[in-house]
Amino acid sequence: DQQVKQNSPSLSVQEGRISILNCDYTNSMFDYFLWYKKYPAEGPTFLISISSIKDKNEDGRFTVFLNKSAKHLSLHIVPSQPGDSAVYFCAASPMDSSYKLIFGSGTRLLVRP
Amino acid sequence: GAGVSQSPRYKVAKRGQDVALRCDPISGHVSLFWYQQALGQGPEFLTYFQNEAQLDKSGLPSDRFFAERPEGSVSTLKIQRTQQEDSAVYLCASSLAQTGTGYTFGSGTRLTVV
Numbered sequence: 001d002q003q004v005k006q007n008s009p010s011l012s013v014q015e016g017r018i019s020i021l022n023c024d025y026t027n028s029m030f031d032y033f034l035w036y037k038k039y040p041a042e043g044p045t046f047l048i049s050i051s052s053i054k055d056k057n058e059d060g061r062f063t064v065f066l067n068k069s070a071k072h073l074s075l076h077i078v079p080s081q082p083g084d085s086a087v088y089f090c091a092a093s094p095m096d097s098s099y100k101l102i103f104g105s106g107t108r109l110l111v112r113p
Numbered sequence: 114g115a116g117v118s119q120s121p122r123y124k125v126a127k128r129g130q131d132v133a134l135r136c137d138p139i140s141g142h143v144s145l146f147w148y149q150q151a152l153g154q155g156p157e158f159l160t161y162f163q164n165e166a167q168l169d170k171s172g173l174p175s176d177r178f179f180a181e182r183p184e185g186s187v188s189t190l191k192i193q194r195t196q197q198e199d200s201a202v203y204l205c206a207s208s209l210a211q212t213g214t215g216y217t218f219g220s221g222t223r224l225t226v227v
Contacts, residue, residue, distance in 0.1 A: 004155075006155075042220050043206070043219050044204075044218050091155075097169065099144060099146070099169070100158050100161065101148075101156075101158065101216070103156050103157070104155050105154050106155055
């Protein structure tokens with residue numbers, strides 16, 4: 001059973017507009033959430049994270065929102081740029097094995113010029 | 114080195130062959146992780162080393178999979194008697210910390226079993 005779910009396999013947005021990528025999780029023992037970005041033929045690179053004690057974290061054009069009651073997080077990219085086109089993975093870290101990451105299946109973002 | 118280096122980048126193996134995948138972590142990183150990424154899926158945890166000690170191997174799919182890090186630096190993931198379902202990208206990551214934050218991933222080894 002998938003503990004971290006990204007239900008949208010792909011998303012296409014116009015350059016300059018907002019991109020919103022969503023992620024749902026089932027395990028209430030997750031205490032840290034991360035977003036990774038992956039280009040073809042490269043490994044995932046860390047983008048932004050949020051602790052379960054917060055509901056928002058912002059870093060430049062990237063903001064992650066966490067809704068613990070709904071077990072939902074989202075990544076907002078604004079404004080979107082063509083270089084943001086990549087696969088985005090949501091990941092969660094369990095409290096009892098904090099070295100481990102549980103990944104979703106990814107969302108492919110295409111930002112159209 | 115500047116990043117996590119994995120070799121080979123691509124490996125084609127005939128079913129039943131043994132393969133060995135190498136990972137050179139960032140110098141000084143005590144934690145090392147192996148993940149398996151099947152086509153269209155996210156990475157899945159295989160195993161975790163802290164220095165030379167393998168602290169968690171719960172994600173290894175079968176006893177055909179074996180990982181080692183004898184001197185606390187370079188690690189090798191070995192798969193014996195490969196099967197078609199072993200085809201995937203194998204990602205190595207290293208970290209200064211013992212937590213899931215701060216991972217740096219390598220570019221992976223794409224294994225194709227034919």
